[in-house]
Amino acid sequence: MYITEKKKVTKYLERIIKTKCDVCKREIPNFEPCKREKSRFFRVITGHHDWGNDSCDSIKEYEICPDCIQDFVEKYIKKVDGTDYIDIETDYASEEKYFDEEYEEE
Numbered sequence: 001m002y003i004t005e006k007k008k009v010t011k012y013l014e015r016i017i018k019t020k021c022d023v024c025k026r027e028i029p030n031f032e033p034c035k036r037e038k039s040r041f042f043r044v045i046t047g048h049h050d051w052g053n054d055s056c057d058s059i060k061e062y063e064i065c066p067d068c069i070q071d072f073v074e075k076y077i078k079k080v081d082g083t084d085y086i087d088i089e090t091d092y093a094s095e096e097k098y099f100d101e102e103y104e105e106e
């Protein structure tokens, strides 16, 4: 049986407030101008999946806007020696995304 108590805690959430393209450094707006639709961008993860400690270090994450994605992939493929993993995912810019949670006891 668990014996419990009520405790007041403050919860900190790390919220994404802006998304910037890693290539052109322009901000990817949370909404498409004129439309009230969330704007699309690409989350790209690259790395080699070889065995070894450096496998983890080889992983890089990028947020890339639709204007830059083609160029980025093309350039990446050209200098691909020693790298054999690329993952591209569509994502939407939003203010409603949160990272890690942190708690502070009062």
Ligand SMILES: [Zn+2]
Residues within 6 Å of the ligand: 021, 022, 023, 024, 025, 026, 064, 065, 066, 067, 068
């Ligand atoms: Zn860009």
